Amino acid sequence: MNITESVVSNPIQLDKSRLKRTKSGKIKVKVLRRSQVVTNITLVSLVILTIYGFLSFNYKNINFLEAVNNTITNVRTMFLDSALNHFTLSESLYQILITMGLAFLTTVIGGVISLILGLFAAKNLTNEKVSNVIKGFVAFIRAVPTILWVLIFAVAAGLGSVAAVIGMTFHTVGYLIKAFSESIEELDEGVIEALKASGASWWQIVFQAILPSTATYLLAWTFLRFEINFTNAVAMGAAAGAGGIGFELFMASGFYFDVREVGFITYLILAVAVLLEILSTRIKNRYLY
Amino acid sequence: MRLLDIKRLSKEYKGGTHALCNVNFSVNEGEFISVIGPSGAGKSTLLRCINRMIDATDGEITFDGVSVLNLKKKELRRLRTRIGMIFQHYNLVNRLSVIENVLHGRLGYKTTLEGIIGRHDEEEKEQAFAILDKLGLRNETYKRCDQLSGGQKQRVGIARALIQNPKLVLCDEPIASLDPNASKIIMDHLKAINKDMGITCILNLHQVDVAIKYSERIIGINSGKTVYDGPANELTMEKIHEIYGSEAGELIIE
Numbered sequence: 001m002n003i004t005e006s007v008v009s010n011p012i013q014l015d016k017s018r019l020k021r022t023k024s025g026k027i028k029v030k031v032l033r034r035s036q037v038v039t040n041i042t043l044v045s046l047v048i049l050t051i052y053g054f055l056s057f058n059y060k061n062i063n064f065l066e067a068v069n070n071t072i073t074n075v076r077t078m079f080l081d082s083a084l085n086h087f088t089l090s091e092s093l094y095q096i097l098i099t100m101g102l103a104f105l106t107t108v109i110g111g112v113i114s115l116i117l118g119l120f121a122a123k124n125l126t127n128e129k130v131s132n133v134i135k136g137f138v139a140f141i142r143a144v145p146t147i148l149w150v151l152i153f154a155v156a157a158g159l160g161s162v163a164a165v166i167g168m169t170f171h172t173v174g175y176l177i178k179a180f181s182e183s184i185e186e187l188d189e190g191v192i193e194a195l196k197a198s199g200a201s202w203w204q205i206v207f208q209a210i211l212p213s214t215a216t217y218l219l220a221w222t223f224l225r226f227e228i229n230f231t232n233a234v235a236m237g238a239a240a241g242a243g244g245i246g247f248e249l250f251m252a253s254g255f256y257f258d259v260r261e262v263g264f265i266t267y268l269i270l271a272v273a274v275l276l277e278i279l280s281t282r283i284k285n286r287y288l289y
Numbered sequence: 290m291r292l293l294d295i296k297r298l299s300k301e302y303k304g305g306t307h308a309l310c311n312v313n314f315s316v317n318e319g320e321f322i323s324v325i326g327p328s329g330a331g332k333s334t335l336l337r338c339i340n341r342m343i344d345a346t347d348g349e350i351t352f353d354g355v356s357v358l359n360l361k362k363k364e365l366r367r368l369r370t371r372i373g374m375i376f377q378h379y380n381l382v383n384r385l386s387v388i389e390n391v392l393h394g395r396l397g398y399k400t401t402l403e404g405i406i407g408r409h410d411e412e413e414k415e416q417a418f419a420i421l422d423k424l425g426l427r428n429e430t431y432k433r434c435d436q437l438s439g440g441q442k443q444r445v446g447i448a449r450a451l452i453q454n455p456k457l458v459l460c461d462e463p464i465a466s467l468d469p470n471a472s473k474i475i476m477d478h479l480k481a482i483n484k485d486m487g488i489t490c491i492l493n494l495h496q497v498d499v500a501i502k503y504s505e506r507i508i509g510i511n512s513g514k515t516v517y518d519g520p521a522n523e524l525t526m527e528k529i530h531e532i533y534g535s536e537a538g539e540l541i542i543e
């Protein structure tokens with residue numbers, strides 16, 4: 001028996017008049033919703049804008065092929081011919097350590113603040129008002145990029161590591177409060193109810209039920225933020241004079257125009273980032289589940 | 290002795306749903322009562338009004354001589370320590386061990402700091418182990434709760450309620466997620482704590498046959514009103530239909 005036969009011999013009767021059909025008479029399965037229409041329109045207009053953008057670029061008098069060729073040569077020297085010219089390997093490792101310190105400090109300070117405020121931002125632990133105030137404030141913090149916060153605090157603290165730490169902590173708090181409070185909100189409401197019904201107080205519930213249940217998620221988010229903060233710390237070293245490997249990168253590229261050194265430092269940062277990733281995955285798999 | 294007195298109890302949710310309308314009944318110490326009724330009739334609301342997990346809109350509840358509805362925060366915590374609660378979904382902290390979950394039942398008796406660091410004196414721990422032994426969980430004591438079966442989890446839930454030293458245990462659909470075998474074990478345990486320890490039990494149940502078999506008294510609720518309140522053996526088929534608002538032949542138990 002082939003497939004069409006089996007469909008035809010289906011004993012359940014169908015009232016065919018109620019079916020929606022397309023213009024060509026096929027049975028409709030997808031119904032276009034308003035959100036889908038909007039998405040489609042947005043996509044199409046983005047494609048059109050992109051094409052128009054490339055067509056209307058002011059290319060000045062650059063020979064496109066030559067420019068591409070030069071770029072490739074530069075990138076090749078950068079990554080295939082990397083070398084250290086202005087400082088030694090041990091010095092660069094020390095600078096990496098400074099950058100890591102910057103990331104670590106901001107993650108720890110931000111993590112502690114976020115944990116406390118995250119509890120008050122979770123809807124199942126506080127009332128709607130407190131939660132909304134904190135979440136609104138935090139959304140505002142997140143909307144402004146890290147580098148801008150650093151520059152804002154640089155007004156008071158001067159460009160340097162102090163402004164970088166405060167600014168990065170600020171953004172870390174904005175990020176982690178959202179992550180923490182949402183992890184806590186995922187928690188089964190029943191557990192809180194059960195402890196409340198046995199007469200437990202708010203802090204007791206937090207320490208006896210919320211933290212044991214969500215510790216894994218909270219730590220996973222903190223690790224993720226540490227990785228983000230590491231890359232941020234590199235950027236802050238370059239852009240806000242916070243020191244560390246980012247500053248060396250800035251000097252190598254903007255001051256000495258030494259692409260070989262830029263390449264070497266990039267490799268170094270990449271290696272550390274990969275190392276952090278491996279480390280955090282290991283820790284997560286071994287100690288938390 | 291009168292343990293619980295409920296008078297003119299009403300609960301209206303925001304948006305105007307009347308979950309309970311003028312509910313009146315009283316409970317004597319040592320009773321074993323089942324509350325039955327269709328889903329959404331207000332059974333859970335009724336149970337949660339008794340320990341103020343839900344605040345009633347109107348009426349009076351007197352538990353052990355104390356007027357429940359006017360209690361302040363601290364007194365409310367004290368009241369809740371005297372009332373154990375058991376849930377359909379057990380509501381245990383899955384990442385903690387069985388014994389830790391049982392000891393959560395003592396939190397209401399502790400200062401905030403003692404509860405935060407989880408300090409329990411030896412007497413409490415001994416009692417917790419004794420209760421677990423009695424409920425047949427001797428070998429599961431140090432297991433994590435997510436390794437247990439549903440029936441075992443519910444027994445941990447009972448242990449957590451028992452260590453509170455409650456006068457009253459409220460059970461919200463204690464066997465709704467369990468297989469018939471585990472259901473029987475749980476019901477037998479509940480019956481035993483009622484008989485041996487003299488703890489008053491109020492259960493919400495969906496299984497009418499179980500309610501009739503285990504309880505002396507049954508309260509039937511439909512749309513927030515009590516439609517039946519009497520001995521289990523006087524619950525006729527007609528009464529059951531009245532409780533569930535159904536016609537003859539529409540219920541699975543017939």
